[in-house]
Amino acid sequence: MALSNNVIAAINFIALILSIPVIGAGIWLATEPDNACVQVLQWPVIILGIVIFLVALAGFIGAFWRVSWLLMFYLIAMLVLIILLGSLIIFVFSVTMRGSGHAEPSRAYLEYHLDEFSLWLQRRVRSSHKWERIRNCLSSSTTCAELNQNYRFAQDFFNAHITPFQSGCCKPPTDCGFTFVNPTYWISPISNGASMDCSKWSNEQTELCYGCDSCKAGLLANLKEEWRNADIILLVSFVGLIFVYLLAFIALKNANSEQLFRRHKQGYV
Template sequence: MRRLSDTAVITTNAILALISLATLCYSVYLFLKGPSQCQRFIQDPLIVTASLLFFISSLGLVAALYDSYVIITIYLFLLFLSFILILVLSIFVFLVTNPSAGKAFSGKGDLQNWIRDHFLQGKNWEGIICMADSKTCRFGPRDVHFDDKHLSSVKFGCCRPPVECGFESKNATWWIVPATSTAEITGDCKTWSNTQSQLCYACESCKIGVFKGIRKRWRILLVFNLLVTLLVVLLYSCGCCVRHNNRVPWKRRFF
């Protein structure tokens, strides 16, 4: 049982250390390269997350390899804090991505509007519209119909004029007002521009598309968090076994 616990802790933490080190190297590469606005948006969270993960996994490796009772205790404490943090984050993500649950929890609907209020307003929205310097609005062969069945919510809302405008597409990057149109061009229809750096990034339809995209990705994040929670529980259980095995020698040494 002792060998099994040690092997599980060493193997899992070695894999996590390698993953976090690779992520940290990628973050440093972005920093040295001179990141675009989009890359800056993820650079700091990547560095912080990778650094913490590398530190915790390194502690686990050292504790298991050198039978250190003190280090394994610190490692288990950090794992416990990680478990609490991930659990709280998972509950929060569930509430903000499920309108009925968020409204029931907050009573006023504050949580169900959190993503919209936090990401789609002011400086945060300015950070998200870094799509203008990315490949978000490059259309492929499958996007030829330009409808919501073939485009992602972001592309449909930000990279083409709203359907109600009735614009005609000459190609993937150029739309015109039909000669037979008598409707007044207002709202998002007036905001639309064929200029690739503008398109419909300032449109309300773009914000709606980004909102749907964020909510979808956060729901995927929720599933990922649950898997990480199971991994942390497994590591904590194995770590407790390692700590128990190291407890007797530690007592003999100091008492």
């Protein structure tokens, strides 16, 4: 029985370790400027990772000090958390399936359109109240200003592989036909393009295209890339937790069977 408990404790210690990538994925998202402004996914991931850690710790303590009710709590709670983690992984994958950039002639970077993303993601930025808060947060970053330091000439900028956020928010849409002065300062043509975003562009460095739908689309494209990367980390932890949970369940079942056998045998002595 002692050996079985030690095995279960070792298995739960692995579950403790597997919770760290989940917490780390949430913290990484929180440190990204765009995710920090939107504040949608990082906190659920961080909280879920912390709860997985605490439940795994309870299982470890229960096995190491032979506290049966803690082990039962671990089995039930960890199963629920595994289901929640799996549901989160599926959800993130489903809302990031849509939305991809479009190439423009003589441009290395891509352009993005808001209506090509999932409706759930669109609702995160379409509300004027929500976008005003996000917009103020985005405009306070130095992401766009950094472009002016890196690209002085038009052709260098047109050949650059800038981020979706920079493409959508830091410059006017390419089809507006603006003339390049620097990455965040453009001369408007006599007649603006058909897109409503063309009239929303401002050379004021705190305005730029933060009011444009292209900025919302670029932000969502950035989120999509980062959420997909985080989803891979969550998936690896999810598979590991399932494997560890099954090992713990089998070990605990064998330990209980061994204990019942000993009690039954002692009854005949």
